Every structure is written in C-alpha cells, then in structure tokens.
Amino acid sequence: MKELSLHVLDIVENSLRAGATEVEIRVVEDSNEDILSIEIKDNGRGMDDETVKKAIDPFFTTRTERKVGLGLPLLVQAAKAAEGNVAIKSIPGKGTTVKAVFKKSHIDLQPLGDMAKTISALVALHPEVEFIYTHVKEGRKLRFSTKELKEKLQEVPINNPLVIDWILRFLKKSLNELSGGA
C-alpha cells in the first residue's frame, strides 16, 4: 500500500465486519512533536487478548474466504518503516481501537493520501453506519459527524449522490483550510 488513507479503508473494513455501528477516525498531525497518528475506534464485537495478539500475524484471519489477513500486518509494517508503532486495544462485546503512530518527518512515511475521498466513500458505501472523522493539524481541528449531518438532512438519505458530493467538497475545503489554505 502506498497511502495511509488506503490503510484507513482496510482498518475500517475490519470494524464493519465486526458489526460496528459507529466508527471514529481521528488523524493528528503535529510537527512540533514530529508525529502523525491515525486512530480508528469502533463499537464492534471486539477481540479477546489472545485474538489481539494473533491479529498482527499475517497468517491469522477469522475470514473464511481466504487464508491470510493482511490489513493489520501491513499497517504495522508501514508504521515500523517510519519509526512508529501500532497499538490495538479491544474489549470483547464493546469495541476495538487501533492506533498507528508514525514519525512525521520520516523519509519512508507513506503520504496520507486523500482523506476527503476516503471518508466520503465510506459514507456512500455504509450509509447506516455513523462515522466521526476528526483531523487535527498543528492544533487546528476539523470534525465531521454523520450523525449531525443526518439530523440536518432529515428525510434526505445521506448516500444521495448530491449529499456525497457535498461531503467530498466540504471535507476537501476544510482540509485545505487546516493546511493554511484560504
């Protein structure tokens, strides 16, 4: 994988397969601390300690369609390549938090990729799931919540193509503003 946003898709896919109805995605970019972190928190079925330990093993998967599970091992590999690490916390029946931390200035850090596209695609594909996306960049903060948007939309479905297009443009503009753009 070449972009961190693609890892996000993969990790969120695990959450959805675990039956999550709410997924929080939090990205923090902090140049002073020289850290980029990505945290994905879900309210899915969770894992016991033993499963958490096995989850980062490429030959472990609870899927039945194929024999290797690479989502978490690839994220661990990307983190290690950038002097970072991945921590998984999970409580059976409650949910899972996966947090990847990277050294922001590291030459081998994969680019973040297109988070606006990633989030809008997740909403389009999983309109019934609540997504909360926060992105903090050098202290400036963006927060997007499908729950709040759904309240405003009332009977208009959130996966209406016009709404998805609005979300994409809103996130692009907001992320651009976080970067100091007008």
Ligand SMILES: Nc1ncnc2c1ncn2[C@@H]1O[C@H](COP(=O)(O)OP(=O)(O)O)[C@@H](O)[C@H]1O
């Ligand atoms: N958020 C999660 N909630 C519950 N179980 C998870 C979660 N993420 C990963 N797992 C467990 O860890 C396994 C490995 O995940 P992953 O490395 O992404 O491979 P794959 O998804 O292909 O199985 C999954 O099959 C699942 O059993």
Ligand SMILES: [Mg+2]
């Ligand atoms: Mg996976």
